[in-house]
Amino acid sequence: MIETIATQPYDDQKPGTSGLRKKVAHFKKPHYAANFVQAIFDAAGSSDGASLVIGGDGRFYNREVILTAIRMAAANGYGRVIVGRDGILSTPAASHLIRKRGASGGIILSASHNPGGPKGDFGIKYNIANGGPAPEAVTEAIFEKTQTISRYRVWTETAPNISHVGETRLGDMVVEVVDPVADYAELMETLFDFGKIRELIASGFTLRFDAMHAVTGPYAREIIENRLGAPAGTVINGEPKEDFGGGHPDPNAVHAAGLIDQLMAPDGPDFGAASDGDGDRNLIVGKGILVTPSDSLAILAANAHLAPGYAKGIVGIARSMPTSQAADRVAKQRGVALYETPTGWKFFGTLLDAGKVTICGEESAGTGSDHVREKDGLWAVLLWLNILAERRESVKAVVEGHWAEFGRTFYQRHDYEEIDARAARGLMESLHDRLASMAGQRFGTLVVSEADDFSYKDPIDGSVATGQGVRIVFSGGSRIVYRLSGTGTKGATLRVYIERYEPDPAKHARQTKEALAELIDTADVIGEIKKRTGRSDPDVIT
Numbered sequence: 067m068i069e070t071i072a073t074q075p076y077d078d079q080k081p082g083t084s085g086l087r088k089k090v091a092h093f094k095k096p097h098y099a100a101n102f103v104q105a106i107f108d109a110a111g112s113s114d115g116a117s118l119v120i121g122g123d124g125r126f127y128n129r130e131v132i133l134t135a136i137r138m139a140a141a142n143g144y145g146r147v148i149v150g151r152d153g154i155l156s157t158p159a160a161s162h163l164i165r166k167r168g169a170s171g172g173i174i175l176s177a178s179h180n181p182g183g184p185k186g187d188f189g190i191k192y193n194i195a196n197g198g199p200a201p202e203a204v205t206e207a208i209f210e211k212t213q214t215i216s217r218y219r220v221w222t223e224t225a226p227n228i229s230h231v232g233e234t235r236l237g238d239m240v241v242e243v244v245d246p247v248a249d250y251a252e253l254m255e256t257l258f259d260f261g262k263i264r265e266l267i268a269s270g271f272t273l274r275f276d277a278m279h280a281v282t283g284p285y286a287r288e289i290i291e292n293r294l295g296a297p298a299g300t301v302i303n304g305e306p307k308e309d310f311g312g313g314h315p316d317p318n319a320v321h322a323a324g325l326i327d328q329l330m331a332p333d334g335p336d337f338g339a340a341s342d343g344d345g346d347r348n349l350i351v352g353k354g355i356l357v358t359p360s361d362s363l364a365i366l367a368a369n370a371h372l373a374p375g376y377a378k379g380i381v382g383i384a385r386s387m388p389t390s391q392a393a394d395r396v397a398k399q400r401g402v403a404l405y406e407t408p409t410g411w412k413f414f415g416t417l418l419d420a421g422k423v424t425i426c427g428e429e430s431a432g433t434g435s436d437h438v439r440e441k442d443g444l445w446a447v448l449l450w451l452n453i454l455a456e457r458r459e460s461v462k463a464v465v466e467g468h469w470a471e472f473g474r475t476f477y478q479r480h481d482y483e484e485i486d487a488r489a490a491r492g493l494m495e496s497l498h499d500r501l502a503s504m505a506g507q508r509f510g511t512l513v514v515s516e517a518d519d520f521s522y523k524d525p526i527d528g529s530v531a532t533g534q535g536v537r538i539v540f541s542g543g544s545r546i547v548y549r550l551s552g553t554g555t556k557g558a559t560l561r562v563y564i565e566r567y568e569p570d571p572a573k574h575a576r577q578t579k580e581a582l583a584e585l586i587d588t589a590d591v592i593g594e595i596k597k598r599t600g601r602s603d604p605d606v607i608t
Contacts, residue, residue: 067221067222067223067237068141068219068220068221068222068237069141069219069220069221069222070217070218070219071097071100071217071218071219071220072216072217073097073100073101073215073216073217073218074097074215074216075101075212075213075214075215075216076095076098076101076212077213079101079102079105079209079212079213080209080212081191081192081200081205081208081209083409083410083412084178084189084191084199084410084411085174085189085190085191085192085199086102086189086190086191087177087180087187087188087189088187088188088189089185089186089187089188090126090127090183090184090185090186090187090188091184091185092188093127093131093188094127097218099131099134099190100134100138100218100220101212101215101218102190102208102212103131103134103135103138103173103190103218104138104142104211104215104217104218104219105208105209105211105212105215106173106190106192106208107138107139107142108211108215109204109207109208109210109211110170110171110192110204114143114145115143115144115145115146116143116144116145116146116169116170117144117145117146117147117148117167117168117169117170118139118144118146118147118148118169118170118171118172118173119147119148119149119155119160119163119164119167119169119171119172119173119193120132120135120136120139120147120148120149120150120153120155120172120173120175121149121150121153121154121155121156121159121160121163121172121174121175121246122153122154122155122174122175122176122281122344123154123156123157123175123176123178123182123280123281123306123343123344123345124152124153124154124280124281124306124307124308125175125176125177125182125183125186125187125188125308125309125310125343126182126183126184126186126188126308126309127188128153128175128188128308129152129153129228131175131188131190132149132153132175132228133224133225133228134220134225135173135175136149136225136226136228136236136241137220137221137223137224137225137236138218138219138220138221139239140221140236140237140238140239141219141220141221141237142219144239145238145239145240146239146240146241146242147239147240147241147242148163148167148169148242148244149228149241149242149243149244150243150244150245150246151228151229151230151231151243151244151245151246152228152229153175153228154246154281154284154306155174155246155281156246156250156281156282156285156344156345156346156444157174157176157178157344157345157346157440157441158250158345158346158434158438158440158441158442158443158444158445159246159247159249159250159285159345160172160174160193160197160440161193161197161198161438161439161440162197162249162250162253162437162438163244163249163250164193164195164196164197165196165197165438165439166249168195169195170195171192171193171194171195171200172192172193172197173190173191173192173193174190174191174192174193174344175188175189175190175191176189176191176281176343176344177189177343178342178343178344178346178347179314179315179316179317179342179343179347180315180316180343181309181310181313181314181315182307182308182309182310182315182343183308183309183310183312184309186309192204192205192208193439193440196415196419196439197438197439197440198411198412198414198415198418198439198440199410199411199412199415199439199440200412201412201415201416201529202412202529202531203529221236221237221239223236223237225241226241226243228241228243229243230243231243231244231245246284246285247284247285247288250285251285251288251289251293253437253438254289254444254445254448255293256374256375257373257374257375257376257437257445257448257449258373258374258375258448258449258451258452259373259374259452259455259456260293260294262452262455262456263294263448263451263452263455264294264295265455266451266454266455266458267294267295267296268295271336271337271454272335272336272337273290273296273300273335273336273337273338273339273451274300274302274325274328274329274335274337274338274339275290275300275301275302275338275339275340275341275447276302276303276317276322276324276325276338276339276340276341276349277301277302277303277304277306277340277341278303278310278311278313278315278317278321278322278340278341278342278343279303279304279305279306279307279310279311279313279315280306280310280315280341280342280343280344280345281306281343281344281345282341282345282443282444283301283303283304283305283306284304284306285345285444286301286304286341286444287301287304289444289448294451302325310343315342315343316342316343316347317340317341317342317347317348317349317431317443318349318431318606318608319356319607319608320606320608322340322349325338325340325349325351326338326351326356329351329352329353329354329356330353330354334353335353336352336353336460336461337351337352337353337450337451337454337461338350338351338352339351339447339450341443341444341447342431342443345442345443345444346411346432346434346440346441346442346443347430347431347432347441347443348362348431348432348433348443348444348446348447349431350362350446350447350450350461351461352460352461352462352464352465353460353461353462354462355461355462355465357461357465358390358429358477358608359389359427359428359429359430359431359432359433359608360385360389360390360392360393360427360429360475360477360565361390361392361465361468361475361477362427362433362446362450363383363385363389363392363393363425363427363433364392364393364395364396364468364472365453365464365465365468366425366427366433366446366449366450366453367380367383367393367396367397367400367425367427368396368400368468368471368472369453369457369464370424370425370435370449372452372453372456372457373449373452373453375437376424376435379400379402380400380402380423380424380425381402381403381421381422381423381424382397382402382403382404382405382417382422382423382424382425383396383397383402383403383404383405383423383424383425383426383427384404384405384406384407384414384417384422384423384425384426384427385404385405385406385407385426385427385428386406386407386408386409386410386413386427386428386429386430387406387407387408387409387520387522387534387535387537387547388409388428388429388479388535388547388549388561388563389427389428389429390429390475390477390563390565391475391543391545391565391567392472392475392477393427395472395473396472399471399472403422403423405417405422405423405525406522407522408520408522408531408534408535409428409430409534409535409549411426411428411432411434411439411440411441413522413524413531414426414434414439415439416524416525416526416527417525417526418436418439419439419526420526421436422525422526423436424436426441427441428441429477429479429563430479431443431608433445433446434446466574469571469574470571470574473567473568473569474567474568474573474574475565475566475567475568476565476566476567476568476576476578476581476582477563477564477565477566477578477582478563478564478565478578478579478582478586478607478608479561479562479563479564479607479608480561480562480563480564480586480589480604480606480607481551481559481560481561481604481605481606481607481608482559482560482561482562482595482599482601482604482605483557483559483605483606484557484558484559484605485557485558485559485560485599485601486557486558486599487557487558489558489598489599489600490550490557490558490560490599491550491558492598493548493560493593493594493595493598493599494536494548494550496594496598497536497548497592497593498519498536500517501517501518501519501536504517504538505517509588509591509592510584510587510588511584512540512541512544512584512585512588513540513541514538514539514540514541515539515540515541516537516539517536517537517538517539518536518537519532519533519534519535519536519537520534520535520536520537521533521534522534534549535547535548535549536548536549538592542567543566543567544565544566544567544585545563545564545565546562546563546564546585546588546589546592546593547562547563547564548560548561548562548589548593549561549563560595560599562589562593562595562604564582564585564586564589565582565585566581566582566585568581
C-alpha cells in the first residue's frame with residue numbers, strides 16, 4: 067500500500083554542482099532525505115513503469131536512504147528499480163547502467179571525495195536519462211519542489227534485501243539487485259587493449275592502486291588484479307568502508323601522501339594511481355613524478371588514439387574554465403575543437419551528446435570520455451596503462467616528452483577551506499567591484515591584460531551560466547582564477563587557481579612553487595586573501 071506522509075519544506079535543499087551535500091546529522095533530520103527524494107520524483111515527472119537506477123559509494127547512511135528511496139520509487143509509479151548489490155555503485159558505473167538499461171534516470175548517494183562516517187558528509191545527486199548529472203534547469207526544478215513540498219509518498223512494506231543479486235517485487239515494482247562491477251568491467255574491455263596491458267604487467271611492470279577504502283576497491287580488484295593479472299595486493303585499501311577507514315577519500319597530494327611516497331622511493335612501483343569516494347576522480351603518479359590533473363587531461367587527449375576504443379582519434383576536448391590551458395595546445399596542434407565550460411560535469415553533457423567532444427576533464431582530478439556521462443577515475447587509470455603498454459616508456463618520459471612537444475604549464479590550486487562564508491562573499495564582491503578598472507594594472511613584473519567574471523552560453527542548448535569565477539589574465543597568458551566551491555558542507559571554500567605557460571624546454575625542470583612564486587604572491591595581493599580571511603596559507607595545495 068502507498069502511504070502519504072505529511073511534511074514541511076526545508077529552506078536549504080538547493081543542489082550544488084554535484085547534488086545536495088550536507089553533514090550526516092543534517093540528512094537525519096525528520097523527513098529531510100525523503101523530502102529531497104520526493105522533490106526529485108516530482109520534478110522528473112517520470113511516467114508509470116519507468117526504470118530508475120539507485121546506488122552509492124557505501125558511505126555511512128547510504129543503505130538506509132537507498133532502502134527508503136526504493137520504497138518511495140514504488141509509491142511514485144516506477145516499474146523497476148535497478149540497484150547495486152549492498153547499495154554499491156560507483157558514479158561512472160551508475161552512469162553506464164542508466165544508459166545501458168534505458169533508465170529514466172538515477173539517484174546516486176555520495177558526497178564524492180568528502181569524508182564519511184557518522185560525523186562526516188552525505189549527498190544525493192540525480193542523473194538524467196543520458197547518464198549525466200541533472201542540468202541546471204532540472205536542479206532548479208528540484209529546488210523549487212523542495213520549497214513547496216507538503217507530502218511524500220512511500221510504500222508501506224519493507225524494502226527487499228539488497229545484499230543478493232536477483233529480482234523481487236515491491237508492490238507493482240520490480241526491484242533488481244545487480245552485480246555493481248560486471249557491466250562496467252565489460253565496458254572497459256571494449257575500450258582498452260587488455261591483452262597489451264597484461265603483457266606489460268607480465269614483463270615486470272609494477273603498479274599500485276589505492277582505493278582509499280572507497281567504492282573503487284571492488285572494481286579495481288576485478289579489473290586490475292583479476293582481468294589484467296596484476297599480483298594480489300596491487301590494490302590497497304580495497305575494502306569499501308562506511309567511514310573510508312577514517313581517511314579522507316580525496317586523491318590528492320595531501321590525502322594520498324602514502325601512495326606518493328611509495329612512488330618517489332627509488333625501489334617504488336613504476337605506476338601508482340588512486341580514486342576517490344565514488345570513483346569519479348583519479349590521481350596519477352609515476353616513479354619520481356606526480357602528474358597534475360591538468361597535465362593528465364592533456365596527455366590522455368594527445369595519446370587516446372593508442373587505445374582501441376579511440377583509434378579513430380578524438381573529435382574535440384572540453385575542460386572546465388579553472389583547468390589549465392595545457393589541453394588547449396593539444397587541441398590546436400591536433401586540429402580539434404576545444405570548449406571551455408563552467409565547473410561541473412553537467413556542463414559537458416550537451417557537448418558529449420551532440421558528438422562535439424570525446425575527452426573531458428577538470429583540474430579537480432576528474433577526467434572522462436564519451437563512454438559515459440560522468441568523470442571516471444578507473445577509466446583514466448586504464449587509459450594511462452594502455453598508453454604505457456603501447457609506448458613502453460615510463461610515466462616520467464611520457465610527461466616530459468609531452469612538455470617538449472607542447473610546452474609546460476606550471477599550475478597549482480590553492481584551497482582555503484571552511485572559511486567564514488561572509489568573508490568569502492566579501493572577497494568575491496570586492497573582486498567583482500574592481501574588475502572594470504583592473505586591465506593595465508601592474509603587479510611586480512605582471513601586467514593585467516584582461517579581467518572578467520566568467521560566463522558561459524551552451525553552444526548546443528543555448529542555456530547561460532553566469533558568475534562562474536573571476537579570471538585575471540596577464541600579458542603572456544598567465545592566469546589567476548578565484549572561485550567559491552560548491553562541494554563543501556561547512557563554511558565556504560575559496561579556490562585560487564594559478565598557472566603560467568613555459569614554452570622553453572630548458573626551463574621545464576623548475577620546481578612549480580618557484581615558477582609560480584610571483585603569481586602566488588600576486589594572488590594574495592589582488593584577492594586580499596589574508597586581509598579578508600585571516601589565512602596566511604591555503605589548507606591544501608594541488
